[in-house]
Amino acid sequence: MSSPSRPPKIHDVAKRAGVSVATVSRVFSNPDIVSEKSRKAVEKAVLETGYTLNVLGRNLRQSQVGAVLALVPNLANPFFSEILAGISEVLRDAGLNLLVLDTRQVDRSSPTHGLRNYLNRSHADGIIVLDGSLDPALFQSPACPPVVQACEWNEGVPGARVLADNAEGARLAVAHLLALGHRRILHLAGPRQNSLSVSRAEGVAAALSCEGLEPVAVIEGAFTLRSGREAAAAVIAARPTAVFCDNDEMAIGLMAGLAEAGLSVPGDISLVGFDNIEMAAYAPVPLTTVRQRRAVLGQEAARLLLSQRDGDPSETRVLPVELCIRQSARPV
């Protein structure tokens, strides 16, 4: 309990407890194989010296970092926080820490200071990629630890993937609109290259083709409130009776844009979103949307990473989605 100038090392504890450093080490890593007597002595000495394990030494010796890196396209975007919470939860139970890197904030290509430096076994024991726009070559180096892609994905990146059933979600949403009698349906999509946008467009096409239809228009947004609002003029010009939006934020933004133009939802135009963010139920008109369980998605990603690290083959998990009917879509 004294306040030593130098933090106590495993050696100090050993001396004080009258045992060897190996025994002290074992008390920390595998207590069951040391005798009760030695263990008690060590525990007492630990308390007396205020010793805490120096993780740096252990990590070097074991060639492991004790942390997993999550690559997020935009850390300020609340969409990802719930996924991160799910990841964090599973990692914690496995004794691993969560490192977070915002891919916008880091040079994607520089060989010396860029992202490449992080994709290294000495930086993280594994990587969870939430950004589908990164160069797959980054992950193909033999120095790169196990990788799992979650939510967005990219062909060419090795390892397991965990995704919501995006196509099915979009199909459900559009089928719902069709069942309500809508025929002029517009798709307010995400960025064109984005893997989510692509899958959801497939679902839209699948649903519409049953009726021999196509979207009256596809407008490209940026998954943001603002881009939804700004799409209002183009949406109105296409005269749809209903709009399927690739996420809730664009749907809520569009709601505002339509209101500014004097159009009512769902009176003039029906709206369906995607994600079921918490705010969807509190939008000006409670939003009908597709629920995807973001915490579960994060948990699954972490679990896949752990089993991949343990040598299990990488599989791909597709998580079910479901339609959440509220008040923003009604019969034509």
Add this chain to the structure above:
Amino acid sequence: MSSPSRPPKIHDVAKRAGVSVATVSRVFSNPDIVSEKSRKAVEKAVLETGYTLNVLGRNLRQSQVGAVLALVPNLANPFFSEILAGISEVLRDAGLNLLVLDTRQVDRSSPTHGLRNYLNRSHADGIIVLDGSLDPALFQSPACPPVVQACEWNEGVPGARVLADNAEGARLAVAHLLALGHRRILHLAGPRQNSLSVSRAEGVAAALSCEGLEPVAVIEGAFTLRSGREAAAAVIAARPTAVFCDNDEMAIGLMAGLAEAGLSVPGDISLVGFDNIEMAAYAPVPLTTVRQRRAVLGQEAARLLLSQRDGDPSETRVLPVELCIRQSARPV
């Protein structure tokens, strides 16, 4: 470029380049002090071997982790994501990584496996605490790295603090309501022990006391949409003409609750929030609120931590706030 079974070490590079390991090390940490000739040779050997620096070795040698830990009360809460983005940005420029820990997910007291184990120089080079409810004793150990508190705070925790001017924000909000002629003002507050709630209550009191008034009631919420909605009945019972809410989520939740009860905002009741989350402008009635710049708050916290680490004295920064007038509050 070959694919060695064992990752190349600094030794391999040195041999290949015909120099000593010390020189190779210097090329990485301080290139200017090595001759052009040696440097070129090393760079060539690095490329040929595919060598990447093993951070574990460096960290042990330098007794540093290369990462800062952020303690977040609830990682799934979008309020914190923008703060984290600000933190991450500044850390990155300083060559530090961001570790995130959800304090809900971790045992707060267990001496062997709890939070205490993380507050250790071998785990992180510094700590940014966004949770005001943690036991201050945790941070008082000599083994604990530098600490900065941000947003919420706790007397007894050492180190710098960075806060929004919560009292002033609340004062501005209530003064605005008073100027609109409101006299029956209710305070929908956060949890009673929360430091934010306390400061904001002071601001409310300060503004009201100028008119010799007090809140018609103080209702305790949980900073969530749901708690705002659930407060509606109690709010209505107190018959205020205006409500100041400790955050935007509760204000938007309350808006929904009031609408369900057939009351209109701002027709029947005026509302002011706090935070200016992005959704505030897209609420059923665009929300008048107090803007606090969360990204800047995170940046400042990280900067304070860095300067504290470099031995500068710890100061406390109070960040300005400003009133954002929209449409949820109007004259009585």
Add this chain to the structure above:
DNA sequence: TTGTAGGCGTTATCAA
């Protein structure tokens, strides 16, 4: 069940 001793990969000191 315990102890001894070598090594994980790097950097910093010191001398050349």
Add this chain to the structure above:
DNA sequence: TTGATAACGCCTACAA
């Protein structure tokens, strides 16, 4: 400007 070498703190054969 460079090289040899001793740490950094811990874990784990291996031997006792």
